[in-house]
Amino acid sequence: MNNYRKLTYGGLMGALVFLGTYTLAFPIPNGYLNLGDGIILISSIILGPFAAFPAAVGSILADIAAGYAIYVPFTFVIKGLVAFVPALLLKDKKLTWKSLVLPFAIAELIMATGYFIADTILWDLGGIAAVPFNLLQGAFGMVIGIIGSMVILRSKIKRFK
Numbered sequence: 001m002n003n004y005r006k007l008t009y010g011g012l013m014g015a016l017v018f019l020g021t022y023t024l025a026f027p028i029p030n031g032y033l034n035l036g037d038g039i040i041l042i043s044s045i046i047l048g049p050f051a052a053f054p055a056a057v058g059s060i061l062a063d064i065a066a067g068y069a070i071y072v073p074f075t076f077v078i079k080g081l082v083a084f085v086p087a088l089l090l091k092d093k094k095l096t097w098k099s100l101v102l103p104f105a106i107a108e109l110i111m112a113t114g115y116f117i118a119d120t121i122l123w124d125l126g127g128i129a130a131v132p133f134n135l136l137q138g139a140f141g142m143v144i145g146i147i148g149s150m151v152i153l154r155s156k157i158k159r160f161k
Contacts, residue, residue, distance in 0.1 A: 006047065006160050010054040013043040017058025017079075022065050028133055036062065037111065037137060038144020040079060041104050044087040045095065045149045048160050055083035071118060078114035082107045091161065095153055100146050108138030 021036030059079035086103035112134040119127030
């Protein structure tokens, strides 16, 4: 039964990542602020390392729907790591909002670095212009991720290892 629940939560989190990225987006120069990263970070708390798959799939579906299909291979790896890294760093740790800050910050730095590399590959020097906005997106994702994770932890929703 545990595996069915994990797969169900994974499907739900993938759908929420898609919706949070694609529909709950606020335009900024060189992209948009969205709730997707925050949902990815929350999913890393609920699903553990398995969160990498729904994070990657939900994010690439949002890229495709938004007309950014050129980013799909990059997004798959980047968003998978954004979920996987904090899940590993927080495994078997007592979770408080303070304990989430560093792993979530590392995850969002991976996101900003990954998209810098992607933009540099795709657009040469275009990657430099997007860095401040990716860092802003990362900070926004951290705030959403920490608040949402604390709600999840207080609600006693079962976490997977």
